[in-house]
Amino acid sequence: MRVFKINFVVLIVLVSLSSFMNSHKYYVSVTDVEYVKEAKSLQIISRLFVDDIEKVFQERYDESIKIEGELVDTYIEKYFSKKLLIQVDDEFKNFRFIGKEIEDDMIHCYFEVENISSIGEIKITNKLLFDVFDSQQNITHLKIDDKKKSFLFIKDNTSGLLKL
């Protein structure tokens, strides 16, 4: 299993190989999952290349989808609910889509699971973009209470567990 531990770092974003040369030649997304106890809230920010998510939506749903389009939020919600799975103490949790913002060539998607009063263990399954990009890598950072753990998910290894 390819698991990388991290110490201090919560956020990491691999900004594109921009498009100089090919659009960008490697496929990476970064997802931060942070538990804020006072708010009983599990907060998720996923950062993906606009080009990649656009291509996935076009192949999956509709050829004409553009990230600037009106219906994109619905697709984001639909897609993430299938591809990003969160289990807290063995129970699958639904998350709410808060919104998105576009920064340069990355899209940042915000989700929240509410009413989590404590976490004994948390399992994350991250299959984002694997349906189109074979060499996709999804870096996922968990920060729960004082524990931090990072995973590098690839197509044949899509989930990781953090026990508190």
Place this chain on the structure above:
Amino acid sequence: MIQYRHLIFSALFLLSGLSFAQDTKKEERDPGHLNTNKFKQLYQEFSTPNQYRTASGAPGHEYYQQKADYKINLELDDKQQKIFGQETITYTNNSPDALEYLWLQLDQNVRAKDSKSPLRNGGGVPAADQPADFVGKHFDAPFDGGFKIEYVKDTNGKGLKYTINQTMMRIDIPKPLKAGEKISFSVKWWYNINDHVNQRGRSGYEYFEKDDNYAYVIAQFFPRMCVYNDVEGWQNYQFWGNGEFALVFGDYDVNITVPADHIVDGTGELQNRKQVFSKTMMNRYNQARKSFDKPVMIVTQAEAEANEKSRSTAKKTWKFSAKNVRDFGFTSSRKYIWDMQAVKFGERTVMAVSLYPKEGNPLWEEFSTKAVVSTLKSYSDKTFDYPYPKAISVHAKNQGMEYPMICWNYGRPNEDGTYSDRTKYGMISVIIHEVGHNFFPMIVNSDERQWGWMDEGLDTFMQYIAEQEFGEWFPEAIAPNKKYPSRRGEPAKIVRYMKGDQSFITPIMANPENVYQLGNNAYGKPATALNILRETVMGKELFDHAFKTYSKRWMFKHPSPEDFFRSMEDASGIDLDWYWRGWFYSTDYVDIGVKGVKKFYVSSKPTAKIKKMMKARGMKESDLPPLVYMAEEGSDDYSDKLAKGSVLDNSSNLKEYMMDNFTAEERAAMPTPKFFYEVEFNKPGGLVMPLIVEYKYTDGTSKKVTYPAQVWRKNDNEVKKVIASEKELVSITVDPDLETADIDITNNSWPKQEKENKFKNFKDKVKG
């Protein structure tokens, strides 16, 4: 008596250090260590200067470089998407060494059926695969790429022995090529052109289904000489796909035969314009050579759309000649719209050129040539006048790639002609970037195979400057933005990368094949590092002079990283070894903060600390010379009276000194500080950087002080500064304008500021 007192006084303070050391007695002694100072010179990392490359960063008195001249005849088969070629290479050995064999690059072999390139990446068996991926991975490769070499012959037509090792070909010559000698030989080959849109690639075709046409952007299409030099010997590091190219300068004569209805442009000057241009095109071209303010259409959209329907069976040969270039690229299609504008450099007229299919409009006719002109002006101003006769921007669907005088750029509007800002600025930026590559690495010819950052980093740095100038020169083109929205260059934009998980970060000084996140490693971080160097560390004037010096010194030559580092120091008089070590040789990051602030008042009474020291030495107060004592607010030495009184009220010794040494008039004119602060700055990050501090006072005024990076030279973790002021301090901010890419700004303020929660901020914003 006075002298005696001074002695005791000095002794008191000299010894104080020792006495503290004794307080914290250690059981074990620390081991010794090597010089780990961040300001240590880079003797170990840098190669030793020699007769080829000087310690000042300039070419040495025996600097040499090889020369490779090409005569190429090429035919493009538009029906089968193949290229057939024959070349004669004349190679001049300017090195002092005899060469036993020659190495050539066969870049197309990265797509050969037996290529090892796809095998270099790891990965497991997936639970499921898309059918196309599955076929691609487990069945025979459907695409038969790679060079099919038909012969390698000497000038007498006799075959030369050659050995192909992946993307490299060694030609064994009958006797060594001695210093100063030339050798000529011929190669014949063909290959299948790849689909650069769906299979990816820096070269290839795009197929347009609607009108059944191809647009070709062709490069790496001929066996090319490897570089032989004093740094690498033969640079025959395989082409795996990420590390780009190392190439020799030479003169090219290239004849390209294509269907008669194709429009062609490429590296070099067109030699037979009258044969391949119509009369109308010729007239328009002559107008374009005099049109310095706007492009002139050579082929209009209506003409290109009519031409799309043609299917000529006749052929035409376009003849190009280029002097002193390191490579050759060209484009060919029936679909092209073509415009040109003239740019003046001294007495020379340079043509800025764009070719694009109708699918690129309305974006391309509006911005492409404008961006080319703007780039040539911006880059020339910071380096040297653009020396080539033209610069072409060709529209390719989803890639940006550079060659001498020609580059491919993305940025395609939607089918209905609408486009987002992301597409528009992506297009202008990629054109600036790729046209800019003419300077780095086409002319300042660094080794891309080994050092991606030397061209990508310098070019991305220059791109930022050129983008900002584009915005200033064409405000209407970027409206309603006031400033061009650059996505790289500003320090804050590299923070996410630099604060990231260290497992996925490599120093800039690494081979592009072996780095994580090539985009940040070779483009974003070096560009930002140079931008910070220019704006914050060196200042624009010294930086620009040094950067220009490097560019001019290595124009039409092959620089190494040290040549850049040394030139920047040599021409500016600034020691930058610490900067190169931190930013280029390590993955350290900037994190500087303000740890604590202590407030002091002047006092007449010896403080507890002084009393302790006196007692330890058996001294009385009368043994001491007149001293000004500092009482910390809140300590036992402090009383409210001190806060109310002036400095002179609080210290009789100070008052007497002032009265003895200055007239009443002088005393009145002197500012007398009242508040004394000891500010402790700390540096959790490994990088040393200038300490930029903004002090704000109760009366609303503020003062920005920049302490040089050397402030950290004796203590890499923390440093204290004493601030004396007439006004009370209300806040202290480190790096107030975010100039240094500080990865954690929550520790940058005193008093401490609440940590921002990106998620909460966003949620609050959405709720609105």
